[in-house]
Amino acid sequence: MLSRRAALLLAAGGLVQLSLPGAVAAPPRPAPPDAPAPVRPALDALLAARARALRAGDATALAATCTPGAAAAQTELLARIAGVPLAELGYRITSFTEPPPGADRLVAAAELGYRLTGTDDFPALCQRRLEFDRTADGRWLLDTEQPTGSVALWDLGAVHATDGRSCLVLGLADQATLGELAALGDRAAPAVAEVWGNGRGGRLLLELPATEEQFARLMDVPADTYKGIAAVTLAVSGAPLHTPADRILVNPDAYRELSQIGRRVVVTHEATHVATRADTKAWTPLWLSEGVADWTAYRDSGRTAHQIAPExxxxxxxxxxxxxxxxxxxxxxxxxxxxxAYEMAWLACDLIVRRYGGQERLVALYRAVGAAGAGQLERAFRTELGVGVAEFTKQWTGEVAKQLG
Incomplete structure (x- = not known):
C-alpha cells in the first residue's frame, strides 16, 4: 500500500504531466497471453493464514497451509508454541524470486516476527528459510520452515509458561524450576523498583532454555561465548537500533551452579539492566552500568565487602x-x-552511595551520564558529585585498599 506521501507525489507528478501541452498518456502494455500469474501474492496470503492459525492454535487451519508430508511437524509445532502468550505473530518474505513456468518447488527467505503479551514493546524477529511445493491444482503449500539465525524458544522444545506477580517466565524446564525462577523475578522486580522506579511498565520477562547450547542458539553465537555467565539481558531484534535490553535470558548450566543467594543476585542484577534501559546509552561506561546492577542486587543482602568481592x-x-x-x-x-572487574564496579558504586548522598545520588549520576552525551562523563561527575573522574578514581583506589585490605 502506498504511503500518503507517496500517493501525493504520484498525484502531483500526474498533474504536471497532464499540464504539459500535447502530453498523451502511453497505453498500458498488455501482458503476454501465456504469462503465468505472479506467485508472491499467493505466498503472502498463505503465510498470513499460517500466522493466524498459529496464534489461534487452530490445527485444521494450520494443516491447510502445508503439504501432507509436513503434517506431523505442524502438530508438534502447535504443541511447542501452545504455552507462549502471543500478542502478535506474522511472516514477512524478505528474499524471493518468481519461479519459472512449470516449477513445482521454490525457496524463500522470510522474517518471523512475534510479540509477547504484557512484556514486549517491540517484536522479536527470527530469520526463516521456507520451502514451498506446488500441488496438482496449482496451489502452493509450505513444506518446510527452518531457522537460519537466532531461534525462537519454541524451536528448541515445548515451551512452558509460569506467571508471577511481576514477571513472566518461559522455559523448557519443569514447572518447579520455572516456579522458582518466577519467585526470584517477583522478588527482584520490587527491589529494583525501590531504587530505579517502575517507569518501564509491563512485566519482567525471563527465558530459560534447557542447555547452554540452546542458550547460545537463542542468541546465534558460538556455544562457548557466554560459558560461565549465568544470565544476560537482551533487546529484541525488532526494536529500534540501540534499544537497551528488555528481557533476561538465563544460562541453565551456569545458573544451576549458583547458591540460592547467587541466583537471587543474578536475577536482580539483570532486572536492574532492564529497569535502567532508558538511561543506559552507548557512552555509559560498563563499570557504571554493571556496578549499579551489582550494587542494586547486593543492596540489603547483608553481605560484607569481602563476601561480595572475594577475588x-x-x-x-x-x-x-x-x-x-x-x-x-x-x-x-x-x-x-x-x-x-565486576567487584571493582560494585565498590565504585558503593562508594558513591556512602560518600555522596545515598542511592538517590547514584541514580542521579547514572541518569546524568546517559543524558549528558558522548564524552561528557567528566561534566556529569562534577555536576552530580562535585569531583572529577580522576579525583573520584583516587578516592576509589583508597577505598579498595581500606575495604578489602
Whole structure:
C-alpha cells in the first residue's frame, strides 16, 4: 500500500504531466497471453493464514497451509508454541524470486516476527528459510520452515509458561524450576523498583532454555561465548537500533551452579539492566552500568565487602591494588579478571552511595551520564558529585585498599 506521501507525489507528478501541452498518456502494455500469474501474492496470503492459525492454535487451519508430508511437524509445532502468550505473530518474505513456468518447488527467505503479551514493546524477529511445493491444482503449500539465525524458544522444545506477580517466565524446564525462577523475578522486580522506579511498565520477562547450547542458539553465537555467565539481558531484534535490553535470558548450566543467594543476585542484577534501559546509552561506561546492577542486587543482602568481592580481596591482600576503573573490555565474556572487574564496579558504586548522598545520588549520576552525551562523563561527575573522574578514581583506589585490605 502506498504511503500518503507517496500517493501525493504520484498525484502531483500526474498533474504536471497532464499540464504539459500535447502530453498523451502511453497505453498500458498488455501482458503476454501465456504469462503465468505472479506467485508472491499467493505466498503472502498463505503465510498470513499460517500466522493466524498459529496464534489461534487452530490445527485444521494450520494443516491447510502445508503439504501432507509436513503434517506431523505442524502438530508438534502447535504443541511447542501452545504455552507462549502471543500478542502478535506474522511472516514477512524478505528474499524471493518468481519461479519459472512449470516449477513445482521454490525457496524463500522470510522474517518471523512475534510479540509477547504484557512484556514486549517491540517484536522479536527470527530469520526463516521456507520451502514451498506446488500441488496438482496449482496451489502452493509450505513444506518446510527452518531457522537460519537466532531461534525462537519454541524451536528448541515445548515451551512452558509460569506467571508471577511481576514477571513472566518461559522455559523448557519443569514447572518447579520455572516456579522458582518466577519467585526470584517477583522478588527482584520490587527491589529494583525501590531504587530505579517502575517507569518501564509491563512485566519482567525471563527465558530459560534447557542447555547452554540452546542458550547460545537463542542468541546465534558460538556455544562457548557466554560459558560461565549465568544470565544476560537482551533487546529484541525488532526494536529500534540501540534499544537497551528488555528481557533476561538465563544460562541453565551456569545458573544451576549458583547458591540460592547467587541466583537471587543474578536475577536482580539483570532486572536492574532492564529497569535502567532508558538511561543506559552507548557512552555509559560498563563499570557504571554493571556496578549499579551489582550494587542494586547486593543492596540489603547483608553481605560484607569481602563476601561480595572475594577475588579482588585476594588481589589486594597480595599487594595488587587497582589504580584505574576497569575498561569496557574487562567485562567481555571470558576476559581475564572479569570477576575482579565486576567487584571493582560494585565498590565504585558503593562508594558513591556512602560518600555522596545515598542511592538517590547514584541514580542521579547514572541518569546524568546517559543524558549528558558522548564524552561528557567528566561534566556529569562534577555536576552530580562535585569531583572529577580522576579525583573520584583516587578516592576509589583508597577505598579498595581500606575495604578489602
Amino acid at each position: 579482588l580481596t585476594a588481589d589486594v591482600r597480595t599487594g595488587r591494588i587497582p589504580t584505574a576503573l576497569p575498561e569496557d573490555t574487562a567485562f567481555a565474556a571470558g576476559a581475564t579478571g572479569i570477576a575482579q
